[in-house]
Amino acid sequence: MTNGFKTYLEKNIEAAPLAVFRIFFGLMMLGSIIRFWANGWIESLYITPSFHFTYYGFEWVKPLGSLTYVLFFVCAIAAVGVALGFKYRWAIVVFFLSFTYIELMDKTTYLNHYYFISILSFLLIFLPANAYFSLDAKKNPQNAFDQIPKWTVDSIKLLLGMVYFYAGIAKLNSDWLIEALPLKIWLPSKFSTPIIGNLLAEEWVHYAFSWGGAIYDLVIPFLLLYSRTRYLGFFLVVVFHLLTRVLFPIGMFPYIMIVSALIFFDVRLHHKILGFISKYLKISKDSFDNGNILTPKKSFTLNLKHGFITLFFVVQLLFPWRYILYPGELFWTEEGYRFSWRVMLMEKAGYAQFKIVDKKTNVWFYVDNKDFLTPFQEKQMSFQPDFILEYAHYLKEHFENQGHKNLGVYVDCYVTLNGRLSKPFIDPDQDLIQHKESFKHKTWILPFKDEIKGI
Amino acid sequence: MKKTGYLLSFVVLAITIWACSSDGSSTDAGSSDDEVPVTFDRGAMLTNWADNIIIPSYQAFQVQLLDLQSAYETFISDQSVSNLEAVRVAWESAYKEWQHVSMFEIGPAESIGYRLNMNTFPADTDLIDAFIAIGTFDLSLPSNRDAKGFPALDYILNGIEVDDTTLIALLTNNANSVNQQDYVAALLADMVSLTDDVVGQWEGTYRDTFVENDGSSATASVDRFVNDYIFYYERFLRAGKIGIPIGVFSGTTEVNTLEVLYKPELSKSMFLEGLNAVQDFFNGKHYSSATTGESLESYLQALNTVKDGADLAELINDQMDAAREIVSALDDFKTEIEAANPPVPMFLAYDEVQKIVPLFKVDMVSAMSINIDFVDADGD
Numbered sequence: 001m002t003n004g005f006k007t008y009l010e011k012n013i014e015a016a017p018l019a020v021f022r023i024f025f026g027l028m029m030l031g032s033i034i035r036f037w038a039n040g041w042i043e044s045l046y047i048t049p050s051f052h053f054t055y056y057g058f059e060w061v062k063p064l065g066s067l068t069y070v071l072f073f074v075c076a077i078a079a080v081g082v083a084l085g086f087k088y089r090w091a092i093v094v095f096f097l098s099f100t101y102i103e104l105m106d107k108t109t110y111l112n113h114y115y116f117i118s119i120l121s122f123l124l125i126f127l128p129a130n131a132y133f134s135l136d137a138k139k140n141p142q143n144a145f146d147q148i149p150k151w152t153v154d155s156i157k158l159l160l161g162m163v164y165f166y167a168g169i170a171k172l173n174s175d176w177l178i179e180a181l182p183l184k185i186w187l188p189s190k191f192s193t194p195i196i197g198n199l200l201a202e203e204w205v206h207y208a209f210s211w212g213g214a215i216y217d218l219v220i221p222f223l224l225l226y227s228r229t230r231y232l233g234f235f236l237v238v239v240f241h242l243l244t245r246v247l248f249p250i251g252m253f254p255y256i257m258i259v260s261a262l263i264f265f266d267v268r269l270h271h272k273i274l275g276f277i278s279k280y281l282k283i284s285k286d287s288f289d290n291g292n293i294l295t296p297k298k299s300f301t302l303n304l305k306h307g308f309i310t311l312f313f314v315v316q317l318l319f320p321w322r323y324i325l326y327p328g329e330l331f332w333t334e335e336g337y338r339f340s341w342r343v344m345l346m347e348k349a350g351y352a353q354f355k356i357v358d359k360k361t362n363v364w365f366y367v368d369n370k371d372f373l374t375p376f377q378e379k380q381m382s383f384q385p386d387f388i389l390e391y392a393h394y395l396k397e398h399f400e401n402q403g404h405k406n407l408g409v410y411v412d413c414y415v416t417l418n419g420r421l422s423k424p425f426i427d428p429d430q431d432l433i434q435h436k437e438s439f440k441h442k443t444w445i446l447p448f449k450d451e452i453k454g455i
Numbered sequence: 456m457k458k459t460g461y462l463l464s465f466v467v468l469a470i471t472i473w474a475c476s477s478d479g480s481s482t483d484a485g486s487s488d489d490e491v492p493v494t495f496d497r498g499a500m501l502t503n504w505a506d507n508i509i510i511p512s513y514q515a516f517q518v519q520l521l522d523l524q525s526a527y528e529t530f531i532s533d534q535s536v537s538n539l540e541a542v543r544v545a546w547e548s549a550y551k552e553w554q555h556v557s558m559f560e561i562g563p564a565e566s567i568g569y570r571l572n573m574n575t576f577p578a579d580t581d582l583i584d585a586f587i588a589i590g591t592f593d594l595s596l597p598s599n600r601d602a603k604g605f606p607a608l609d610y611i612l613n614g615i616e617v618d619d620t621t622l623i624a625l626l627t628n629n630a631n632s633v634n635q636q637d638y639v640a641a642l643l644a645d646m647v648s649l650t651d652d653v654v655g656q657w658e659g660t661y662r663d664t665f666v667e668n669d670g671s672s673a674t675a676s677v678d679r680f681v682n683d684y685i686f687y688y689e690r691f692l693r694a695g696k697i698g699i700p701i702g703v704f705s706g707t708t709e710v711n712t713l714e715v716l717y718k719p720e721l722s723k724s725m726f727l728e729g730l731n732a733v734q735d736f737f738n739g740k741h742y743s744s745a746t747t748g749e750s751l752e753s754y755l756q757a758l759n760t761v762k763d764g765a766d767l768a769e770l771i772n773d774q775m776d777a778a779r780e781i782v783s784a785l786d787d788f789k790t791e792i793e794a795a796n797p798p799v800p801m802f803l804a805y806d807e808v809q810k811i812v813p814l815f816k817v818d819m820v821s822a823m824s825i826n827i828d829f830v831d832a833d834g835d
Contacts, residue, residue: 111833188758189824191497192670251833349821351813358706365706366698414813421767422817 009306011150012293015132016270017263018153019085022129023277024259026083029095029117032252033076042072045109049374051394052106053387056437061104068105074098082124085134089125096121107387108380112343113253116163119316123159126309127152133274133288145294156263158313161221166320166341168217173345173454175331176214180206181418182347183213190247216240224264237261248344326441331417332425332448334384335441350383350415350425354392356399357408359431367395383415383425385442392432409433420450495757496749497677498669503739503748504680505662511742512555512732513654519549520650524643531636534627536619543612547721550605554728558687558736561680562665563656570691571600572649576714578606580614583638590634594645603642606716611639614717671824678825681751685815688733693808696726697782700792701801710792719789726782730808734775751819758822767822771814778807 036042046052046063054061064071075098081091100118103109128148130136137144175181180203187200187209199205216236223233241254262269278285296302323336330337331346354367369378372395381387392409399407408431415425423446426432430444523545530538553574560570579601586592586602594603616622626635668676694704695714700722702708715721739750747753755768781804785791791801820826 113833185822186824188495189671192672192675249833253833347821347824349817351817353809356706363706366703368704414817416817416821419822421770422813 009149009151010295012147012295013150013153014267014270015128015146015148015294016267016274017265018127018129018131018148018156019133020270020273021156021260021263022085022088022124022134023083024262025120025124026079026081028252028256028259029079029099030076030083032256033072033079035252037069037072042068044374045376046105049106049377051372051377051391053108053377053381053390055104055107056386056439058104061101063105071098071102075102082129085130085136088130088134088136092121092124092129096125106377108377110338111253112339112341113250113256115339117256120156120159123155123309123312126305127155128294131294133285137288141290144288144290145292146289147291147293149294149296153263155309155313156260157221157225159316160257160260160263161225162313162316163341164217164220167343168214168219169455170320170340170342170345171210171214171217173452175418175452176210176345177454179418180210182345183209185347185419187247193246213240224261227266230264233264234261244344328441328445329448329450329452331452332415333442333445334386346418348383348415348417349379350413351422352382352388352411352413352426354395355410355412356395356404357410357431358404359406359408372398382413385426385445386437388413388426389432389435389437389442396433407433417448423449495754497671497675497754498666500739500749500751500754501666501669501676503741503750504736505657505666507741507746507748508736508739509556509559510654510657510662512552513559513650513657515742516549516552516556517650517654519545519552520643520647523549524647527639527643531640534623536623539619539623546605546608546612547718550609550715550721551724551728553605554725555732555742557691557729558684558733560687561676561683562661563653565683567649567652568597568600569649569653571597573604573646574606574714575600575604576606576695577712577716578602578610580610583607583610587631587634587638590637592638592641594641603645605646606714607642608639609715609717611635612717673826677823681820681823681825684733684736685812685820688815689812692726692729692733693805693812696722696729697788697801697805697808700788701798701805703802703805708792708796708798710789713788713792720787722788723782723785726788727779730775730779730782734772734779737771737775755819755822767814767818771811771819774807774811774814778804778811781807 046068047065052062075095078091078095078098081087082095096118099114099121103114103118128145131143131145131148171177184203184206187206190200191197193200220233220236220240223229223236238258241258244250245254262273274285277283320340320342323330323340326333326335328335331348352369354369355364356367357364369381373381373391381391388411392411396407396409410428410431411426412428413425414422416422425446427444427446432444435442435444523542526538526542526545530542557570557574564570582599582602586599592602593599612622616625626632626639629635665676668674671678673679698704700709700713713719713722714725737750738752739748740746741748752768752772755771756766759766759768785800785804786794788801792798
């Protein structure tokens with residue numbers, strides 16, 4: 001490690017920003033879980049479907065029947081623990097595990113936002129977010145500090161900045177910038193939006209939104225970092241996220257991002273927020289301002305921790321580039337698409353008709369997907385190759401259990417991408433049973449036959 | 456301090472908007488009706504659908520159904536072969552007219568399960584025989600849907616006896632005649648009352664409800680109706696009239712699942728009527744007129760001028776023409792199915808019919824930003 005980095009690690013900052021972040025994060029997560037539950041989504045997404053799409057390597061993660069409610073309950077309690085800073089280390093570990101388990105149960109519901117929450121809560125395990133203004137700090141004054149290592153706050157800024165910046169990089173492609181797609185498809189259908197509805201059919205608006213969105217994502221981390229542009233940056237954060245909230249069904253995410261962006265602000269703001277909370281809840285904030293500095297003892301474990309978090313970020317920075325290792329168009333094959341902050345980049349839809357063939361007698365029939373999948377699952381399955389493969393294997397097993405033998409499973413699949421006319425997506429002559437899921441390139445995806453230039 | 460004030464007001468604004476905005480799925484109360492979209496007026500399309508297609512088609516069907524009912528009454532009062540023949544003719548034209556309204560399963564039709572009440576096939580002949588023998592039955596029960604409607608009439612008019620004189624004898628001069636006659640009268644009365652209900656609601660308040668819900672949420676009329684329309688095409692026209700009988704989903708032919716099983720030369724005509732209705736609707740063609748209005752076709756055209764993509768509307772029309780051509784060239788469906796296993800010509804025809812599904816379900820829906828089926832979850 002270089003000297004500069006070493007001295008950086010020893011720098012301190014007031015603990016208030018991280019405490020505020022912890023409180024808001026916990027509350028937002030609690031709100032998200034309550035909303036999810038109240039919408040009946042636990043039932044409709046995890047309990048009703050008889051089949052679930054799993055992540056490669058995590059096939060064992062399945063919904064737990066009615067115990068799934070318990071899982072969400074545990075997750076909610078953990079979120080409360082995080083917000084209060086009560087047995088924080090336990091709370092955040094339980095939150096990370098339960099939340100991640102929930103996300104892994106069915107990849108139909110995959111959202112970059114959920115992945116963001118997962119890795120953010122993982123990072124939070126290693127940060128002293130309970131050192132200040134927490135029940136833990138109150139109960140154990142010897143563990144209470146109002147100064148903590150600066151890198152702990154910076155690591156959250158880095159993660160947030162990374163999400164924006166990578167989302168911006170992902171927009172640097174010809175569909176987004178030259179064709180203003182998919183916004184050109186999506187925005188006109190939002191004509192009933194109050195005030196701006198009429199504008200959304202105008203072509204210049206599609207370009208303005210596309211370019212504006214890309215530039216916003218690329219520059220916002222820097223605007224937030226520098227004190228002179230911070231207020232402008234935050235103003236843009238609020239406008240951007242509220243606009244996306246009004247236009248698209250993206251749930252809690254805009255609010256999470258708006259509130260998270262507060263971490264970039266000066267500690268004075270955080271003290272004000274905490275002062276406000278103290279006044280309302282009649283907490284003595286002064287007792288936390290003890291002047292103690294959290295200086296972790298230099299040890300092998302500490303070095304290990306620093307090394308581990310560095311590694312975490314290196315992986316995060318590299319992971320979105322893994323698509324380069326695959327041939328073919330990323331948007332078409334989606335090999336290396338997930339976990340890379342590619343948000344709202346494609347209008348993609350598909351239609352998949354599976355054919356079950358008795359390879360000895362050549363007798364065949366089509367599958368009615370509605371017998372096995374929910375509409376949501378069918379929608380997601382019909383344009384994502386890994387879904388198609390997993391479903392094909394599931395169908396084989398299902399029909400074998402019914403007594404059919406020597407089965408082959410073929411699919412007629414058509415996919416449209418960003419308004420291009422639908423094209424065959426999967427080689428209809430390939431028996432999908434002969435192929436296994438892996439990180440290797442899926443040779444049975446038909447070529448895209450068009451080009452999207454850019455990153 | 457001042458800056459913090461601004462900051463807090465942003466947060467408050469954010470939370471207010473959050474609180475006020477619905478979660479994307481319920482009725483779009485926030486949208487105002489007087490906004491005129493620049494490219495394409497969904498409201499004008501809904502008006503055209505309701506006033507020039509849906510309501511006139513329903514009314515025409517209602518007339519045909521009443522004609523059938525009165526033809527039957529005439530036959531009962533004068534049981535001649537020619538009057539029986541008149542009943543059959545009326546039944547056939549009402550059945551064909553039905554193919555033009557079956558796809559409108561939204562609103563009043565949806566809430567009473569109109570389609571399944573009118574045309575669930577194959578008919579359960581044992582159940583029908585039993586009902587006639589006992590003389591008591593409740594046609595309003597969902598479990599009795601396969602003992603009524605057009606398929607039940609098909610069975611009684613065309614399936615019980617081979618020649619007309621024996622059928623007339625059965626209906627009029629038999630221990631069970633009264634029950635026979637009552638049953639047919641009850642079938643007709645049931646169909647008429649269901650139809651009166653649906654047509655009455657469209658003529659009443661539902662038309663405005665339908666037209667005024669011109670937003671673009673998952674519950675807006677266009678989104679919902681397009682879903683219903685595609686569902687009809689896929690499930691009832693494609694699968695119900697061809698796919699299932701030729702064994703596309705089971706691997707073996709099931710000739711007994713044909714529509715109009717007892718007058719099988721009509722199965723093909725019914726399919727073609729349905730296909731015509733679907734295509735006319737797509738093109739916004741006014742009922743029994745060559746005039747067209749705003750439609751899915753013109754909507755696609757409007758979007759295409761913006762998108763500069765392939766002419767999807769033309770592709771869809773071409774594919775429907777291709778499907779019609781190949782199906783028309785077939786022998787009647789029963790003959791085709793019984794001629795060979797698998798019935799290859801019909802499979803080839805099915806493929807052409809099938810090709811429209813991805814064009815509808817993938818391309819059209821994607822171009823219009825319509826959610827296929829109601830998927831209630833967050834997006835990225």
